[in-house]
Amino acid sequence: MVVAGLSRLRDLARPLTGGTPCGSGGRARLAAARLRGGREEECAGRARHASYFAFCGGRSDGNLGSMADVDHDPPNAPHVPVLAREVLQSFEGCNLRVFVDATLGAAGHATKILRRHPEVELYVGIDADPDALSLARQKLQPEFGPKIELVHGNFRQYESLVSAALRSRGLSGGVDGVLADLGVSSMQIDRDERGFSFMREGPLDMRMDPSSPVSAFEVVNSYSEQELGRILREYGEERLWRRIARAVVEERAAGPIETTTALSGLIERCTRSARRGGKRRRGGAKAIHPATRAFQAVRIEVNGELEAIDSALPSMIGSLNPGGRIGIISFHSLEDRRVKRTFLRHSGRAEDGDDRVSKLERYTGIRAEDDAELGGAAGPTLRLLRRKPFVATEEEAERNARSRSAKYRFAEKTG
Numbered sequence: 001m002v003v004a005g006l007s008r009l010r011d012l013a014r015p016l017t018g019g020t021p022c023g024s025g026g027r028a029r030l031a032a033a034r035l036r037g038g039r040e041e042e043c044a045g046r047a048r049h050a051s052y053f054a055f056c057g058g059r060s061d062g063n064l065g066s067m068a069d070v071d072h073d074p075p076n077a078p079h080v081p082v083l084a085r086e087v088l089q090s091f092e093g094c095n096l097r098v099f100v101d102a103t104l105g106a107a108g109h110a111t112k113i114l115r116r117h118p119e120v121e122l123y124v125g126i127d128a129d130p131d132a133l134s135l136a137r138q139k140l141q142p143e144f145g146p147k148i149e150l151v152h153g154n155f156r157q158y159e160s161l162v163s164a165a166l167r168s169r170g171l172s173g174g175v176d177g178v179l180a181d182l183g184v185s186s187m188q189i190d191r192d193e194r195g196f197s198f199m200r201e202g203p204l205d206m207r208m209d210p211s212s213p214v215s216a217f218e219v220v221n222s223y224s225e226q227e228l229g230r231i232l233r234e235y236g237e238e239r240l241w242r243r244i245a246r247a248v249v250e251e252r253a254a255g256p257i258e259t260t261t262a263l264s265g266l267i268e269r270c271t272r273s274a275r276r277g278g279k280r281r282r283g284g285a286k287a288i289h290p291a292t293r294a295f296q297a298v299r300i301e302v303n304g305e306l307e308a309i310d311s312a313l314p315s316m317i318g319s320l321n322p323g324g325r326i327g328i329i330s331f332h333s334l335e336d337r338r339v340k341r342t343f344l345r346h347s348g349r350a351e352d353g354d355d356r357v358s359k360l361e362r363y364t365g366i367r368a369e370d371d372a373e374l375g376g377a378a379g380p381t382l383r384l385l386r387r388k389p390f391v392a393t394e395e396e397a398e399r400n401a402r403s404r405s406a407k408y409r410f411a412e413k414t415g
């Protein structure tokens, strides 16, 4: 099995790092203590120290002075990594000799982590998108050249990609940190020709990896009405899935649907009457564009995004050295549920007979028996350092719209 393979590799190999990556030393203990008990209460307004307040995303910069150089982007920065401060905090105090960034993108997080952790010897950056990799290379090479190993591939093959990267450097063993910032990048969305955006005219493509065989065009123009309905329902959580699937099939009978705007216009027209007078979102926020959920569904299908998460998360956890940390940023509930579920299972909180299982099942809709499919934990291997995910502060949400739906969960490998 995937996890077992890499764990075995790790166990057999000479430890690459001296001691546990995050678990030793006063700085590490302090950071871990901050990550554990009492932080959420502190956030609720009982902070006695500027450090706790700052950690919780407050405006006091008391404890973040030393991070100011790495966690602040100028207002007009071309790429702003999401929840960057929280990501840096979650690895604070860790001895990150080997780090895997499973979604390198424009290297926003990578740059910050590498600056904050000069001890990094190898930073493996994976991305399915060759354009992202070449941009990341340009950014990282001058400053961190010998430390970086960039890998084109899908993190669905996490174990083999990481093993190959380590081997290419003559290394073996586990890794000290893993980060995945899921989904598409703003760079991909903003390029019309990639066909991700319903706001921009482009071909129906949506592939993160342009060499993969199935694009949005095939999904939209060749899936049966039933298959389309299923992905709209399951991956878009789209209430009007029947209506949209029917309209797509009727429309394409006259000729293929070729562009993003042709699809979004069709969705807008066919759902107009059903959405008119629809409920406003909580807090009176503006309703989302009618094609948002359908585009998310098609994109998830094209890139096999949920399957990739399900197969990679156990491998990522399995690859960590004891004391190593994993952090995952998700952008919608289908992703976050998977991260939460896998972290809970690997932290031993969802064992059979544990009454927390039923709570977990109620929340995720996944039965305990399905655990094996997820590569479930043989025993607890993770410690959750914070029960609730980090979300963007108001200030970040204001600055970076993409951060508004982001949730960041992280955990530490125990053994």
Ligand SMILES: C[S@@+](CC[C@H](N)C(=O)[O-])C[C@H]1O[C@@H](n2cnc3c(N)ncnc32)[C@H](O)[C@@H]1O
Pocket: 079, 080, 081, 082, 102, 103, 104, 105, 106, 107, 108, 109, 110, 126, 127, 128, 129, 132, 153, 154, 155, 156, 181, 182, 183, 184, 185, 186, 208, 305, 308
């Ligand atoms: C949100 S962006 C990452 C941004 C990055 N953290 C930064 O700060 O620049 C996500 C990136 O992950 C890549 N990606 C998403 N899913 C992937 C997968 N399953 N395998 C490999 N790369 C993936 C996308 O191509 C995209 O470039």
